[in-house]
Amino acid sequence: MTTSEKVSDTVCPACNWSTSKQRYCNVWSLGSNLILKERLNQPPKIEVQNIEFLEQHTTIPIPSVIREWTDDSDRYFILMNRLNGKPYGPLDSDKQLHDALMQALKEVPSPVLTQFKDRPLPICTPYTFTHGDLNCQNILVKDGELVGILDWESAGHFPVWWEYVATSIGFTAEDAKWKALLRVRLSGYEEGREFWRDLYALSRYPNLIERGQAFVDRLLCAEQAADGKLASTG
Structure with missing residues (x-):
């Protein structure tokens, strides 16, 4: 493994994300009620559709989406409500x-x-x-x-x-x-x-x-x- 590969696999002790994952996507807390998620504008990008499906067909408690968009630098964003809790730990055949x-x-x-x-x-x-x-x-x-x-x-x-x-x-x-x-x-x-x-x-x-x-x-x-x-x- 090269030095650059070792650096890209370094895990942050605070968030448990590797350096390479941090380059790929980010999540921000906006105050106490909102979460902003950012990632590359590439598949899979179906989180919003999946959340809408769950809202319509299940009673699973999930965050609600406020808005999704892609900016001029081709980064994809989702703004959603923050849930008040702590982490607990196409084919036919x-x-x-x-x-x-x-x-x-x-x-x-x-x-x-x-x-x-x-x-x-x-x-x-x-x-x-x-x-x-x-x-x-x-x-x-x-x-x-x-x-x-x-x-x-x-x-x-x-x-x-x-x-x-x-x-x-x-x-x-x-x-x-x-x-x-x-x-x-x-x-x-x-x-x-x-x-x-x-x-x-x-x-x-x-x-x-x-x-x-x-x-x-x-x-x-x-x-x-x-x-x-x-x-x-x-």
Whole structure:
């Protein structure tokens, strides 16, 4: 890792955001009643639509949006009401989803990719409206009662196991600990979680982490075993 990469991964002790994340987006408290969120003007930009959907179809307590806009420097802003609490801690079928996920593996060698494609996608139905980022900073409570759930930009209709899988994505030690506790409370979709972890590990090819390299080795062994079996029967 280069010096610049180390700097970009430095985590602020006050907000738990890395330097690179701070360049990408910012959140400001405007007095005691308003929150202003800023980010690059690029996808995903569906937080406002998701909030409107939740207001119309659920009773989940969420912040209300006052305004959204893009400025002349191509930065996207959302102004919303602040909730009074403290942090508590497009596809029509499974096959289309599977094919879309495989697009992340374009750099993976063909023998490895073929083996992974043969792995069945965990059952995705019923597709469920999912928050996708239930970290401890996004759940607000006051006097032991839920005040609201924040940051719906990652929400959408996803495989039934995605909320469980998302608990594997932790940005700090505190967040990872909280999500491990949350995972115990959610329905067990360990098959979906393992599928995603292997998919993510492979997607980093050729810069594989330890899990990715071990997974590639297993897939290559499986291919060699299959080739040997075909040769013996031929």
